[in-house]
Every structure is written in C-alpha cells, then in structure tokens.
Amino acid sequence: MRPVFFFLLVSSLPGMVPWAHSAEKGGGEEAKPGCCRGDAAEIQRLHQTVDRLYSQFKAKEAALELEKILQFDANNFEAHVKLARAYIDIGDMVQESGTDWQQKRIGAYRLAEGFARKATKLNPSSTWGHFWTAVSVGNIAVQSSVAKQVELAGEIKNFIEKAISLDPQNGFAYHAYGVWHRKMAEIGKMGRMFASVLYGRSLPQGSMEKSIEYLKQALHFNPNVIASRLELARSYAAVDDLPQARTLLASIRERPVRFSDDSKHKQKAEQMLAELSDR
Numbered sequence: 001m002r003p004v005f006f007f008l009l010v011s012s013l014p015g016m017v018p019w020a021h022s023a024e025k026g027g028g029e030e031a032k033p034g035c036c037r038g039d040a041a042e043i044q045r046l047h048q049t050v051d052r053l054y055s056q057f058k059a060k061e062a063a064l065e066l067e068k069i070l071q072f073d074a075n076n077f078e079a080h081v082k083l084a085r086a087y088i089d090i091g092d093m094v095q096e097s098g099t100d101w102q103q104k105r106i107g108a109y110r111l112a113e114g115f116a117r118k119a120t121k122l123n124p125s126s127t128w129g130h131f132w133t134a135v136s137v138g139n140i141a142v143q144s145s146v147a148k149q150v151e152l153a154g155e156i157k158n159f160i161e162k163a164i165s166l167d168p169q170n171g172f173a174y175h176a177y178g179v180w181h182r183k184m185a186e187i188g189k190m191g192r193m194f195a196s197v198l199y200g201r202s203l204p205q206g207s208m209e210k211s212i213e214y215l216k217q218a219l220h221f222n223p224n225v226i227a228s229r230l231e232l233a234r235s236y237a238a239v240d241d242l243p244q245a246r247t248l249l250a251s252i253r254e255r256p257v258r259f260s261d262d263s264k265h266k267q268k269a270e271q272m273l274a275e276l277s278d279r
Contacts, residue, residue, distance in 0.1 A: 039072045050082060057260055059089035077126070080119040084132040087112035088139060106143050112136040127167035134159035134176060154204050156180065171221030175228045178215035181206040182235050211235040226255050226265045233272065242276055249273040 046069050053062040063086040069079040091108030094101050113136040119129030134156050141152045157180060163173040184206020215232040222228060229248050236245040252269040255262075 043069050043072050043076065047078065054082075054086070059086045059093070062086050063090065075122055077119055077122045077129075080115045080122060081126075081128050081132060084112045084116035084119065084129075084136060087115065088132075088136055091139060102143050106140055109136050109139040109143070113140065125166060127163045127170045127173065130159045130166065131163040131170065131173050131176075134163065134173075138176075150203060153184070157204055169221050171218045171225070171228070174214045174221065175218035175225070175231065178211045178213075178218060178228075178235065179231050181211035181214060182208060182231075182238060185211065186238070208235060208239050212239070224255055224258065226252050226257075226259075226262045226269070229255070230265050230269050230272075233269070237272070237276065242279055246273060246276055249276070 046065050050062045050065045050069075053065065063083060066079045066083045066086065069076050073079075087108045091105045091112065094105045094108065113133060116129055116132035116136050119126070120133060121129075123129060137152055137159065138156050141149045141156065144152070157177075160173055160177045160180060163170055164177065167173070184204055185208045187203060187206070212232065212235045215228060215235055218225070218228040219232060229252050233245040233248040236242070236248065249269045249272055252266055255266075257263055257266070
C-alpha cells in the first residue's frame, strides 16, 4: 500500500540551516550553581570543537562532543538544539541497504526528537526548539506507516507555526511551511477520504497559494538558499506558472554552494529545467 503522502519538507532542511544559535540562551551557556568557571570554559571550548566538526560535515563526531557538554551541564540549551540537528543528519546518512536501515533511521530521528523537545522545555520562547521538533517528527513520518503519517500531520504543522510565531523572520520555518502546504494540497479527495475512513482522522488542508506565499517569505529572509528557490519553483510548476518556475531554476546556476546539499539541489534544478523545457 502506497502512503497517502510523504513529508518531504524536511529532506533539504538540515544541510541548509545555520548550525549554531548561540545568541538564544535557554540554559547552560553560563556558569550555574554547581558549574564552576572551569566547567564553563570547557563547555565553550567543546562548542567551538563541535562547530568545527560540523563545518567539516562530521555529524557523528560532533554528537560525541555535544554529549560531553551535557555531562557538564545537562540543561545546556544550545547543546540540545545542536544534538537534534546532528542526529537528523546521522539518520539521513544511513544507507538504504540491509534489512534494518529504516529502523536505524527512525532510531536516529527519535533521538533528535528527544533533544528537540527537551530544548523547547529549556527555552519555550526560542524558535529553534520548535523548528527542530517539526523537522525530526517530519523525518519520522517519512519512514512510518500511512496511519502514523496521518497522525503526525497536524503536529508537524503546529510546531512549524509555533516556530514562526516566535520568530517571524525564521526563513527556514517558512521554507518548511511552504513545502508542507504543497504536500497537503497535492492530496486529492480520494486520498483524504481514504485517510478519514481507514484511520478515522481527517488530514489538515493545504494551499498552493500559501505554499508560494511562504516560500517567497523564505527567500525574502534567505535569498541565497538554493533549496528554497528549488521548492518555490516546484510550487510554481504545480500551479502551471512555468515562466516563474523556469526563471527560479535558471537563477540557481549562479548561486554559490554554501550548504552541504547545495550541489545536489543544483543537479535537481537542472533536471527539472530540462523537464519543463518540453512543457
């Protein structure tokens, strides 16, 4: 049985979101009772090591260093946010081979979810805990049954909306919401009826117009993010606005590679541009 839908909104996110959010302090960045100045200095040093490792795309090594930070300070907000992202990347790196690759991915994504949810408790007013919870839950949905996808659809939406409400300039959250709207809008009446009858739960409504609106917002705040240009082009193509789609896809050629997935997104943009040339 094919899934009713796929939460592909998260597939391009981890590689393009800024790694560190140290400006948002939720706990652990300053010395606390029981945490001496030496510990605080070591935590700062470990964060610097983590940032260096992640810039080299070494998510597993970065996660090990982040776990050391939690040994000094179990409530270090920044470490929880970074661990959520690191374990999402670790899950993404699991090769689709063997009999248990999906279980391994889900295991990594569940670890990411745990750290992201803890971050929201440590600092409920930070956009990033809610954002990474949405991303981790979305990745779990990708690997789950149709029933689980239906169950998680509304929760993912709520976390994205919360992230945006806490920071109306979080372009990455707008990116996620734009793709979410397109995926929901693409589900036909039969698919929605199928979900309602079989699982006793209605799916949230999506809108192609909202998809375009939110992806344009994403580009407004992050004009050089290739993934957002690609997704906006896909939404324009979905409503048959092919001139806009082609313009966006062609513009990706000139954009510099800044994130780990940019080369892949450039290839996909060229493939899509070739496909649209016949339409």
